[in-house]
Amino acid sequence: MHSVCRYIKVGSGEFGDVLYGRLISTGQLIAIKALKKGKTDKYALIQEAFMFQLANETAYVPRYQGLAPIKLLGEKYLEWGLICEFVGEANIPQPYDFRLTLKAAQKEMCTIELALQWIFTCARIVHAVKEFHKMGMLINDIKADNILLKPLGNGYHPIFIDFGLASIGEGITLALEVTDSNRAKILKEYSHIAPEVLFGGETNVNSDIFSLGKALSLVSDAFPIAAFKAIVSRCTLWNVSERPSIDELLDGFQWVADSIVQR
Secondary structure, three states: OOOEEEEEEEEEOOOEEEEEEEEOOOOOEEEEEEEEEOOEOHHHHHHHHHHHHHHOOOOOOOOEEEEEEOHHHOOOEOOEEEEEEOOOOOOOOOHHHHOOOHHHHHHOOOOHHHHHHHHHHHHHHHHHHHHHHHOOEEOOOOOHHHEEEEEOOOOEEEEEOOOOOOEEOOOOOOOOOOOOOOHHHHHHHOOOOOHHHHOOOOOOHHHHHHHHHHHHHHHHOOOOOHHHHHHHHHOOOOOHHHOOOHHHHHHHHHHHHHHHHOO
């Protein structure tokens, strides 16, 4: 059993918070997902822990370390939290300031070299989703903020950190009631979710593609390469049949990269 001390909140959502802390026993830096009482329950915690365990078969998640009592973090949280490997630069005073996501692409200079690095990074993210899908897992809530990036060669290696809505074997429906009066608000607030899901449909591979496209658009918008932008834009088409498959995305990114190199 792990015990946690010295924590810093680094992220907050409707259902829980993410904190960085240290294990009392070893001093090891860890990430803690603490779910809020009244917003969710222990079954949701156990479900996400199970998804993390399954996803640990890939190289695209932080190493899952189990559940730990987190009463010291406050009464607003469930008594147990999900403990994972720390992702970031661990030898600095404030490691939580060094989280990289796809938003970093928008701060880059628009050069051929950097464009290639980010296209390779996008391909790695798509490959990660392909690995999850091969396991029968749907993420159901892919967002740019939930994909951390670790420097790796010519680009970054993606680490997916949120499996709170993930499912195995079948999709899920969201508890959203869309009416004429709240339609615009829902579409804006949940813009990363495929419209067919927002309007009551079940999540599936194609809805993950839609969310993936929303995340990757942060990169395609930063580097105005027509072919790259075109294939990413296809992911977010409302017509499900017109969205590319995972393999089409990978082939498209490779084609774009090859075209740039051959110029």
